[in-house]
Amino acid sequence: MGAVANIVIVGGGAGGMEIATKLGRKLGRKGKAKITLIDCADSHIWKPLLHEVATGALDIGIDAISYRGHAAAHGYHFQQGAMTDIDREHKQVILAPILDEKGNELLPARRIDYDYLVLAIGSIANDFKIPGVREHCVFLDNTQQAMQIRTMLLNKFMRYASHHQLDDKIKIAVVGAGATGVEMSAEMHHAVEQLSGFGYKIDTSLLEVTLIEADSRILPKVEKQEISQAVTNQLNQIGVRVMTNTRIDRVDESALHTCDGQTIASDMTIWSTGVKAPDFMREIGGLESNQINQVMVKPNMQTTRDPHIFAIGDCAACPQPDGSWVPPRGQSARQMALMTADNISLMLAGQPPSKEYLYKDLGSLVNLSKFHTVGNLMSFIGGGVLVEGKIARFVYTSLYRRHLIELHGIFKGTLLMFAKGISRIIHPHLKLH
Ligand SMILES: Cc1cc2nc3c(=O)[nH]c(=O)nc-3n(C[C@H](O)[C@H](O)[C@H](O)COP(=O)(O)OP(=O)(O)OC[C@H]3O[C@@H](n4cnc5c(N)ncnc54)[C@H](O)[C@@H]3O)c2cc1C
Incomplete structure (x- = not known):
């Protein structure tokens, strides 16, 4: 680990944006850690509003939040790019090249170092392999x-x-x-x-x-x-x-x-x-996943195979004491994000990440x-x-x-x-x- 810890969050959605903001304010601004948010898009729209974007009821020109502008104001860094893999041996996230609309390469594939990694890339609709x-x-x-x-x-x-x-x-x-x-x-x-x-x-x-x-x-x-x-x-x-x-x-x-x-x-x-979580998440970096590609986590949101990697929100499979799994919801992504920020802060202070997530259905x-x-x-x-x-x-x-x-x-x-x-x-x- 370098002088200050590198905390990388992949996915700036309902969960990722909240954890980046919380850690940015608490640690990034004070120089206690370097917080980097990665997203394939350049701006954030709260996903539960997407149907309004689809009908034009919501204007993304007004409602979208620029990641770069928000990062600058809240003590974290932003990198645009789509994660394709994780190199756990070297503790690096691998990002795909960025192409312009004509397919020309703007930025080559990149590797981003992390000490702690939070996966928050959400989910996609499950087509259940139905033809057509x-x-x-x-x-x-x-x-x-x-x-x-x-x-x-x-x-x-x-x-x-x-x-x-x-x-x-x-x-x-x-x-x-x-x-x-x-x-x-x-x-x-x-x-x-x-x-x-x-x-x-x-x-x-x-x-x-x-x-x-x-x-x-x-x-x-x-x-x-x-x-x-x-x-x-x-x-x-x-x-x-x-x-x-x-x-x-x-x-x-x-x-x-x-x-x-x-x-x-x-x-x-x-x-x-x-x-389901996107298909490339199936056993990404050798992490354990379930049949809908969600990364298996413990109740403290640490992945089952790597204590330095956390997963939150729709891409995480988090068990509950009654044997059920946390449902993929905006409210659970948010609650997991805020709790995971606390667990990472505990680890940085040399303590175990002891907070466990219990889904509260509001x-x-x-x-x-x-x-x-x-x-x-x-x-x-x-x-x-x-x-x-x-x-x-x-x-x-x-x-x-x-x-x-x-x-x-x-x-x-x-x-x-x-x-x-x-x-x-x-x-x-x-x-x-
Ligand atoms: C139309 C609609 C209505 C909904 N309404 C509700 C509701 O009323 N209440 C409720 O609780 N839930 C609702 N949901 C569900 C809710 O939106 C999700 O559960 C929640 O957004 C999950 O949060 P998340 O942080 O896990 O992922 P998301 O919010 O989906 O964020 C994922 C982020 O990861 C980024 N990303 C994806 N792939 C990559 C990659 N490879 N590399 C880098 N970045 C990547 C995306 O650009 C995105 O910014 C709704 C969903 C939809 C689609």
Whole structure:
């Protein structure tokens, strides 16, 4: 180890950005350690907002946080690059070359030294190797993909508005009715409502959104069945067609084919069924991983095979005392990040990393765009309290408020929320360019 410890965090998402900020303020600014955040992108968007980016409800020009600017203000360094491997023998992270849009090399492959490494690269949608999914579906795993969906939607709506036959509908299928799929379905109806106000000759009666779920109810991971029922009712009211007990067997250019022989026509299919860590994470650097490529960690977030490497958030498989695994959620990524920062600080002080992670479910909230918000809160009190409407919406947005306050401090974080509120008043409600 050099004069000061090199702490490297790979992935600046919901978890990685919070640990980099906390360690940067606590150790980096005081010269007690060198903190480096690596991300393949140049700016941070909080992933639970990606469906809003995809429909244009959120403008990344306003909401994205530049990693370089944030690093300079919070005592850490930033390196842009995509991790491809870890060389544990030499304690180095290996980054792919950076290419420009024409494929010319801007930066060669690089190796970054670490004394402590935190893996926080998140997850991607699991295609379960179903034929046609990779080729014919779109995904909502990162900002680029969300922007791609936005462009595809706007192009479809623009063409449709000038060429459509009245008996013809824009057919959009969303596969997977977890929070992402449900929120995306509602957000699309909201986008069409807004677009018709901007002179596009379309309205929601021309939009056919089908939400498809293999389980017997939507939101199958949400414990309370009442929430699934309330959300199903609301989606039906908005006009989303909900199909449960429906398993996709293959996808082609214009349709989805179900295991029980049905064909569902689709102009655009958004795939959002479950998550896995990216394939290159399978046994990366010889670390132990599970069947969905998550790195196995101990309850203190140290990887099972290397005490100097930690993994947090969606890419980590963290066991709980009852034998379950921590679910891939924004709230768990955040809680793991803050605790891991404490464990690394303990190790730097020569003490064992003794803090252990116990998942605290603060509740599940589903936001159906402007239409409704529903969920349960504080599920540790007798199974939780069902909340709906404005209270639920306030709590839902408070998760993002907390993230901003963690990243910017209470004063600037609160000011930013006000600024975003004002921006929503003075700018159109959809980003159209
Ligand atoms: C549309 C949507 C809505 C959601 N809504 C909710 C919600 O309401 N509540 C909730 O609790 N959870 C929600 N989630 C889940 C939540 O977003 C994730 O659980 C959470 O973001 C995981 O945090 P993370 O830090 O592990 O990964 P992420 O936040 O995904 O961050 C991963 C980071 O790693 C970077 N990266 C990836 N690969 C590499 C690489 N090879 N090299 C370098 N950098 C890399 C990425 O650019 C990204 O910045 C939602 C997810 C989606 C997609």
